Amino acid sequence: MTALLEAAPVRDPRIRVMVVDDSAIVRGLIVQTLERDPALRVVARAAQGEAALAELDRTAVDVVVLDIEMPVMDGLTALPLILKLQPEVKVIMASTLTRRNARISLQALQAGAADYVPKPETGGLVGAEEFARELTAKVKALGRSGGLPTPPTPALAVPLVRPAPLSPPIRPQVVAIGGSTGAPPALMSLFADLKGELEQAVLLTQHMPPTFTAMLAEQLERTGGRPAAEARDGEPILPGRIYVAPGGWHMTVGLSGRVPVIRLNQETPEHFCRPSVDPMLRSAAAVYGPGVLAVILTGMGADGAEGCRVVAEAGGRFVVQDEATSVVWGMPGAAAKTGLAEAVLPLPQIAPWVRRACA
Template sequence: MSTRVLVVDDSALVREVLTEMISRAPDLEVVGVARDPYDAREKIKALNPDVLTLDVEMPRMDGLTFLDNLMRLRPMPVVMVSSLTERGADITLRALELGAIDFVTKPAVGVASGLREYTDQLRDKLRQAAGSRPRQRSVAAKASEVVVARAYRTTDQLICVGSSTGGTEALRVFLERMPPDAPAVVMTQHIPAAFSGSLAARLDGASPMRVCEARDGQPITPGHAYLAPGDRHLRVARSGARLVCRLDDEAPVSGHRPSVDVLFRSVAHACGRNAVGVMLTGMGSDGAQAMQELQQAGARTLAQDEASCVVWGMPGAAYRLGAVDKLVPLDDMAQAALNATRQDAIA
């Protein structure tokens, strides 16, 4: 049975190009197009699509307002089609907070030809979205209600995290539950270069830890979390007694740059049993093999359980390899990672 797609965009050209891109896949079917959210609302009722592509900037009602209403009243898988700009990045990350599953970017010029370059990516994301579990944004807890461990003590411990589809929100949930003096966290999330700085800033605002986009040669210290820049690999290396971030532009690994495999493999080498590996929601299998190498080096390994994942691709791949010590619901992952760093630590 084909996945039924509704294309929502105010541009007739974009609607035409997206319809062409999607319809040429035998397992995908564009059942309708809509020019604005009001039109989309009626088409959803009449056509009952499996997944939507949704533009951000549209007349009469913007895409974010429509998405917010949709996820409250009729949650369904949505893939955003957004511009690759700083403002586009902020809006897209907000859409992911509201419950969108994933996004593809459209260029500011040469829209038709630029979009066609993303044909395979768009089709894969629509397939994954159709089988995903839309997760509404949880209401942020009041500061007085957030229970955060204090006076944490660490001996050169490090937590490494990998994520992809659904990961921007999973990282927020994970980091907002970490204490300000937690062991250092290094993270690889599959995201375009134009988006990673905005994501790091959003995560910094949500977490008691200090969160930043990693810089080459930057010392890794407790209480800080470091996000791989989009389109650059992040590695952890030793510089004397210290751990530092190393960035490079080498070829994609497991189809990605940044790659979770690259990060996890470097942590296995630099930290061994002083590390904890965490695999969060994501499409594909990036990081699974290197998580097994982490485990073999003595690190504790945790993966998000299927029920709480948007897409149980990367965690599921690691689990099937036998590389996961424990499956953990997303809401419990921060505490599980902290508990794991307290086990068998080496000074």
């Protein structure tokens, strides 16, 4: 007698998404955008926070795209309740590019949101290919990162390849930091840990749109206790200051006579990004040589890996955030795979490492 074995149900491999937006038109367009990708499946939609919570109570979701401004319950209020209901879910905040919404989006990142995406102006959503590309890429990256448990990555020292004979590293003149998805909260933690203990100038390229970068600089100044602002073209790079690449502009380093200065340009985006980390690192290595210390934080994609290689070849050093503490181990993972990173570290260990290297 042949036994009939019933096959266990196979989980749909597509990433499960919920879309929460009070505008039926915008909600529908976001759903259409996401469902064009065969790796994604919209399993729920809601018009405001309370309805989203009710849906989440009966539907398993990998990623939530959450509007900020909604009636009854707005996105910032709903966020902690969503994370309480489904702690593993990744939340992407969606907002228009206003100063108020930029501030709220940064608050949401501090409260547990994984990322944000700026919505085009009303009426411009149809055909906004950049919005569609960015949203789809972020949903896929975050959905995959939450799909399987990530084993802890031990802090490991990776020897930096230098020409023989091995020479000791010089004291850095500038610290250059790059980040993307998940990096704003990591930056707050890093600068809080470095407060009052870093004399070098800091160059920061974070993948962010205009308005958001100005708000980020304000938060970093409060957190880090040192002057921070969006960089201005031609200004000298001075010790003790944080220079943030403005949204929409590549920030590079140039010389005015013998003085290092900020140079901004709107050349072609790299890795679909402007600002991009690679131009900052390449130019910093060209001006400061072995005096560059680079840090690559959590982020999707591979921006910064090529720039880190240039930094190492110029005699500089770089460290990357480890996989276990990264929201997405794209950028730091790509930089680590060059084999030139001096260390791969959990986020809490990066500040002490930088402090020792800069002392």
